[in-house]
Amino acid sequence: MAITKRRFRLPLAASIFLVCAGLITVAITVAVLVTYTQGRKIADANVEQSLTTSVGVQDAQKQAQLEQTQTLVTFIAEDPSVVQYFASSTDTVTDAGLFESEEDVLDPLATGAVSLADLLGERQSQYHFALGMFLDAEGNVLARTDEQEAVQESLRADPFIQPAISGVQSISGFWRQGDMLLQAAITPIQRDDDLLGFLLIAQDVDQEFATKIGDVSGADIAYLFPGTPIKVVSSSLDANEVKELIEVLSPDSPTAKAVDMAQGIERLELSFGGGKWIGRLRAVDPDAGPQLGSALLLTSADRAYSGFQRILNLVLAAGIVSLLLALPLSFLLAKAILRPVQQMAKVAEDAASGNYQTRLAVEGHDELARLSQSFDRLLSDLREKSDIEGYVSNLSRFLPEPKSERATPSHGLATAVRTRPPTLVTRILLGIECRALARPFARDQVQQRSQDLADFVGAIDDVARKIDATVVAQTGTRAVLGFAGTEPLRRALRTASYLRRDSALPDSLSATLAFALHEGDVLEGQLSVSGGVAPVSSGGTVYQLDRLLSESAEGGVLVARPMAEALKEAVQAEARAQNGLISARPFLSVPVEALDELPRIQSSLVTSTGSSETVVTPKAQEVTRRGDELQSGVVFGGRYEILSQLGSGGMGVVYKARDLELDDVVALKMLRGAGLMDAESLERLKIEIKLARKITHPNVLRTFDFGEVEGRPYISMEYVRGMTLRYLIREAGRLPFSAGLRIARQLCAGLAAAHEVGVLHRDIKPENLILEQSGNAKLMDFGIARPARRSEPGQTQQGMFVGTPNYAAPEQLAGDEVDFRADIYATGVLLCEMFCGKLPFTGANTMEIYMAQMHQAPILPSEYWPDIPDDLEAVILKCIAKVAADRYQSVADLGQALARIRA
Numbered sequence: 001m002a003i004t005k006r007r008f009r010l011p012l013a014a015s016i017f018l019v020c021a022g023l024i025t026v027a028i029t030v031a032v033l034v035t036y037t038q039g040r041k042i043a044d045a046n047v048e049q050s051l052t053t054s055v056g057v058q059d060a061q062k063q064a065q066l067e068q069t070q071t072l073v074t075f076i077a078e079d080p081s082v083v084q085y086f087a088s089s090t091d092t093v094t095d096a097g098l099f100e101s102e103e104d105v106l107d108p109l110a111t112g113a114v115s116l117a118d119l120l121g122e123r124q125s126q127y128h129f130a131l132g133m134f135l136d137a138e139g140n141v142l143a144r145t146d147e148q149e150a151v152q153e154s155l156r157a158d159p160f161i162q163p164a165i166s167g168v169q170s171i172s173g174f175w176r177q178g179d180m181l182l183q184a185a186i187t188p189i190q191r192d193d194d195l196l197g198f199l200l201i202a203q204d205v206d207q208e209f210a211t212k213i214g215d216v217s218g219a220d221i222a223y224l225f226p227g228t229p230i231k232v233v234s235s236s237l238d239a240n241e242v243k244e245l246i247e248v249l250s251p252d253s254p255t256a257k258a259v260d261m262a263q264g265i266e267r268l269e270l271s272f273g274g275g276k277w278i279g280r281l282r283a284v285d286p287d288a289g290p291q292l293g294s295a296l297l298l299t300s301a302d303r304a305y306s307g308f309q310r311i312l313n314l315v316l317a318a319g320i321v322s323l324l325l326a327l328p329l330s331f332l333l334a335k336a337i338l339r340p341v342q343q344m345a346k347v348a349e350d351a352a353s354g355n356y357q358t359r360l361a362v363e364g365h366d367e368l369a370r371l372s373q374s375f376d377r378l379l380s381d382l383r384e385k386s387d388i389e390g391y392v393s394n395l396s397r398f399l400p401e402p403k404s405e406r407a408t409p410s411h412g413l414a415t416a417v418r419t420r421p422p423t424l425v426t427r428i429l430l431g432i433e434c435r436a437l438a439r440p441f442a443r444d445q446v447q448q449r450s451q452d453l454a455d456f457v458g459a460i461d462d463v464a465r466k467i468d469a470t471v472v473a474q475t476g477t478r479a480v481l482g483f484a485g486t487e488p489l490r491r492a493l494r495t496a497s498y499l500r501r502d503s504a505l506p507d508s509l510s511a512t513l514a515f516a517l518h519e520g521d522v523l524e525g526q527l528s529v530s531g532g533v534a535p536v537s538s539g540g541t542v543y544q545l546d547r548l549l550s551e552s553a554e555g556g557v558l559v560a561r562p563m564a565e566a567l568k569e570a571v572q573a574e575a576r577a578q579n580g581l582i583s584a585r586p587f588l589s590v591p592v593e594a595l596d597e598l599p600r601i602q603s604s605l606v607t608s609t610g611s612s613e614t615v616v617t618p619k620a621q622e623v624t625r626r627g628d629e630l631q632s633g634v635v636f637g638g639r640y641e642i643l644s645q646l647g648s649g650g651m652g653v654v655y656k657a658r659d660l661e662l663d664d665v666v667a668l669k670m671l672r673g674a675g676l677m678d679a680e681s682l683e684r685l686k687i688e689i690k691l692a693r694k695i696t697h698p699n700v701l702r703t704f705d706f707g708e709v710e711g712r713p714y715i716s717m718e719y720v721r722g723m724t725l726r727y728l729i730r731e732a733g734r735l736p737f738s739a740g741l742r743i744a745r746q747l748c749a750g751l752a753a754a755h756e757v758g759v760l761h762r763d764i765k766p767e768n769l770i771l772e773q774s775g776n777a778k779l780m781d782f783g784i785a786r787p788a789r790r791s792e793p794g795q796t797q798q799g800m801f802v803g804t805p806n807y808a809a810p811e812q813l814a815g816d817e818v819d820f821r822a823d824i825y826a827t828g829v830l831l832c833e834m835f836c837g838k839l840p841f842t843g844a845n846t847m848e849i850y851m852a853q854m855h856q857a858p859i860l861p862s863e864y865w866p867d868i869p870d871d872l873e874a875v876i877l878k879c880i881a882k883v884a885a886d887r888y889q890s891v892a893d894l895g896q897a898l899a900r901i902r903a
Helices: 012-077 080-096 113-127 162-167 207-217 239-248 254-260 286-292 301-352 367-396 443-467 488-501 540-551 561-571 679-692 725-732 737-756 820-836 846-855 870-879 891-899
Strands: 131-136 141-144 171-177 180-191 194-204 220-225 231-235 265-272 275-283 294-300 417-434 470-474 478-483 513-529 532-538 556-559 576-579 586-591 640-648 652-659 664-671 703-709 712-718 722-724 769-772 777-779
Touching: 012 080, 012 113, 012 171, 012 180, 012 194, 012 207, 012 275, 012 294, 012 301, 080 113, 080 180, 080 194, 113 131, 113 141, 131 180, 162 180, 171 286, 180 231, 194 207, 207 220, 207 231, 231 239, 239 265, 254 265, 254 275, 254 294, 275 286, 275 301, 294 301, 301 367, 367 737, 417 443, 417 470, 417 488, 417 540, 443 470, 443 478, 443 488, 470 513, 470 532, 478 488, 478 540, 488 513, 488 561, 513 540, 513 561, 540 556, 556 561, 561 586, 640 664, 679 703, 679 712, 722 725, 725 769, 725 820, 737 769, 737 777, 737 820, 737 891, 820 870, 820 891, 870 891
Parallel strands: 513 556
Antiparallel strands: 131 141, 131 194, 171 180, 180 194, 220 231, 220 294, 265 275, 275 294, 417 478, 417 513, 470 478, 513 532, 556 586, 576 586, 640 652, 652 664, 664 712, 703 712, 722 769, 769 777
């Protein structure tokens, strides 16, 4: 046999919580990752944009300053006064012929270059340039603003100046002078077509220049000259950052190598000045080579990513807070969502244990609420089923077997053993032991002991019926009675008092009775062997009760300790300590005499309904035998062996018979001898079978066949060993609410099945509803039924009444044409009698009943039963409305109204 291992599974609430928490965590993680990824992309784009902007600003600034310098140098060089002054200065020196050697020619004191220097100084003060030079046509320096005296110097070979001299043209661009980087412009000075010399004006590429670029672009810039170490010519960085930058740009670094080779780097990452930088390296003038150095554009990664980091931090903080809030909220949400499911699971466990008393109340219209409401309806149905089963089962124990029934041949089969499935119920148990029956006896005392045993069993049976108790167990010397419902403890104590004081038991037996009380769950069932039925029970409560009963003394009630407080409230007396007979341990005990103050049990607890109708119940009836009635043992029609007569009614006699062909027990119904002469009765019998065979429903008594033997028509029907609703009402006065509600719904279901095939019953009354021991109700006796629509008049003449007056609708009493609503009226009367024990209209005869129904308001059900639910009373009153249009218009509508009422 395969063994299935039970795998561990988390509770549903924990699973939902973990799923919700996981989804929330994943969502927050995805949000953080998306924010981080997109933020990095945006920040990188901003960095690139900053660097690109810086490049553009640098180029624009360079170009603007170059253009400004070019314009300035052209303006000064073309100034007539400057040209004249430059020409006169150079001409005087040349024409004088004073110089005997080349060195004398270049002497500024001798040439008058001091005047040119003054002119440059004047223009520098006027136009604010950093450096100015006058050069002759050969590139020799005549004057410059950065030196007080002209020093013999030739710049003809300078890479920047040489193209201007050789091509006699204007040139602008970056120019390196030692460790200085300048933006310079050189232009020729001419008079007419004669070249007089050249004017050079330059602006420093200094910190001010770099800072201006940095302010406009939002990025920093550093101009670098190659070397070891690399020299920072100018920068928008502060002194400390410049110092750390030089340390970072070691000779072996890729950046230093790129500067040495005048190569560019589109993106590089550096760390200095306590932060991270992203940069771009460009040669100042790629065509000039490395001598002009490179421009390093830098933007702070910390500043670039700071906004993104703040957003990321906010997202992380919001995510963590959301997670911390979402986790308990998801847990509470899971608990709230699953609370109805947990309730249903608990209720299902209780129901599986036989406890259907729990009720669910989940409001709303969502799926859980609908499921809960459906589950509650199911519980209510199970509760009603359990109640009706227990109620019918208890009453069925007292049903006598039909008279004249012979033992059914066993055909060689083993004795049939049947059980009723056990039911778990909570009861107060009263254990009773007759000690006199447990004592040894002699052979000559057998007859007396047999009588004593019969008296004891009879007394138990009698008091159980009178006090509405369940016989849980019965042996020769002991009995256990179970109590539930209203005041079960007081009823149990009254039972003990009754058996000791008021029962028919002789003193020799009643004086030796010992009692024990316990409360708890009991597993109850029935065991049926060869037709005999015996109650069986089990459970810890029964076992403990047996032990208590063994310890109890005669004339005392031994009480389980958990019941002490309840006992005190019930009899206003405290239990006293008493040593047990066997163990000598102390137990709580109450003498039976202390119960004398409790109300006595009357001789009868039920009353008759006062109905004047003929009642067919499962009790064997003494009937006057006629010549046409069948005797037990007769084989009717060669097929049906008559076992017993079940009862007789106005139209015929019903027998219990065995169908020899099918080996099944059936009920046979046939007309009495006098009825055979009545063509109308015979026709009704034929109509009954034709109509009844159309109906197939669990709540309608099945009809099998119709036949005629020697002029005697009969119907074979399903045999039900049960009791009519009339019997239940007579025994109980009125039915328990849950039991009655279930019967009412079953009646509507069976009647609806008849109406669906177009059949009116026309005689709904307690006698025509029989209950099986399982509590299932079946509608029977369609003897005066007819089709709902008739193409031609039937058996009922206009103005002729057919039915039972107490349950007939006004239109039916008047002999008028009736429809489905007449059956609904009769159902309403039956509901009133079933729930309240009395009829809404009364009268001594048909005429008085008719007058009451036509001219008087019905007696309100609440006058009979003050605690009747309002909705149930409204249903009954609507069913018995005088005008058919005011009633329910279909049995389905009535069934739905009853379905909304919960026990």
